Amino acid sequence: MRLRNVAGSREAIALSPYVVQEAQQPRCPGAWKEIFGNHRPIHLEIGMGKGKFIHTMAREHPHINYVGVEKYSSVLLRAVQRMEKEELENLKFLRMDAENLLSVFGPGEVDRIYLNFSDPWPKDRHAGRRLPSREFLKRYDVILKPEGVLEFKTDNRSLFEFALGELEPAGWKLEAVTFDLHGDPGMMEGNVTTEYEEKFSAMGNPICKYVISR
Numbered sequence: 001m002r003l004r005n006v007a008g009s010r011e012a013i014a015l016s017p018y019v020v021q022e023a024q025q026p027r028c029p030g031a032w033k034e035i036f037g038n039h040r041p042i043h044l045e046i047g048m049g050k051g052k053f054i055h056t057m058a059r060e061h062p063h064i065n066y067v068g069v070e071k072y073s074s075v076l077l078r079a080v081q082r083m084e085k086e087e088l089e090n091l092k093f094l095r096m097d098a099e100n101l102l103s104v105f106g107p108g109e110v111d112r113i114y115l116n117f118s119d120p121w122p123k124d125r126h127a128g129r130r131l132p133s134r135e136f137l138k139r140y141d142v143i144l145k146p147e148g149v150l151e152f153k154t155d156n157r158s159l160f161e162f163a164l165g166e167l168e169p170a171g172w173k174l175e176a177v178t179f180d181l182h183g184d185p186g187m188m189e190g191n192v193t194t195e196y197e198e199k200f201s202a203m204g205n206p207i208c209k210y211v212i213s214r
Contacts, residue, residue: 006074013073018083019093020104030106035092036065041111044069044143046098046131047118051079053194054114058091060192064111066091069098098131098139105143113140115152117196120159132163137170141214149175153209155200160208172212181207 013019020028020035033039041064045054048068058066068091070076076095083091094104118131128135132152140150150172154160160179167173178184181191182201187209197207 006077009073009077012077013080013095016080016093018080018087018091019076019095022095025094025096025104028104029102030109032065032067032105032109036090038065040065040090042067042109043112043114044105044110045114045116046101047071047115048079048093049075049116050195051076051082051093053116053192055079055082055086055088055091056192058088059086062088062090064090067094068092069094069096069101071095071097098136101139102142107142108145108148110143111145111148113144113148113150115150116194117154117200118152118159120154120156122158127162130159130162132159132166134166134170137166137172141171144214146214149211149213151209151211153181153194153197153207155196155205155207157208160210164210167212172214174210175213176211177209179206179208181209 014021032042043064044067046069048054048070051068054066054068068079070079070093073095076093079093096104115131121127121129127133144150152163176187178187181187201207
């Protein structure tokens with residue numbers, strides 16, 4: 001069974017107190033300080049999968065608020081189940097398509113964005129759907145603070161080279177880059193792995209990463 005088709009996952013998500021529900025989302029832009037009940041920085045992971053990365057980050061950095069976005073209910077369910085075992089007050093989830101980010105985050109509301117092992121959408125006609133594409137960089141430019149940064153990790157060399165080529169046309173610049181994250185002591189400092197990162201690294205696949213700003 002494909003993970004995204006787990007029976008009952010949408011219903012479970014709709015009842016979860018850790019998920020900002022669809023009915024609440026129209027009130028979200030500009031209101032995340034109220035949602036969390038404090039004025040801490042907000043870090044956003046887009047396409048968070050089962051939530052290992054963002055849950056670990058939230059645990060290790062309680063002074064930061066984290067929001068995880070995941071499109072598929074069956075995948076998001078795994079993150080919710082993780083929260084049920086270890087609840088963290090500084091972590092919230094959204095089940096939504098990343099194309100709709102501007103409907104839930106206001107201008108300059110996010111301090112940092114993480115993209116981890118995003119879907120490569122390998123066909124050329126789908127390039128605009130890739131999360132590090134110039135189309136998505138325009139969206140991130142709106143919701144990210146002027147001094148904010150975006151971090152992207154992948155084992156897909158073709159996707160990474162595509163992402164690098166999107167920066168200049170979109171008006172972004174490199175702050176740091178590596179084609180072998182686990183062999184780069186400087187960029188590995190403080191690195192938190194994802195499920196995919198552990199899997200691909202164990203297979204010997206080098207992990208690419210960049211940090212970008214405007």
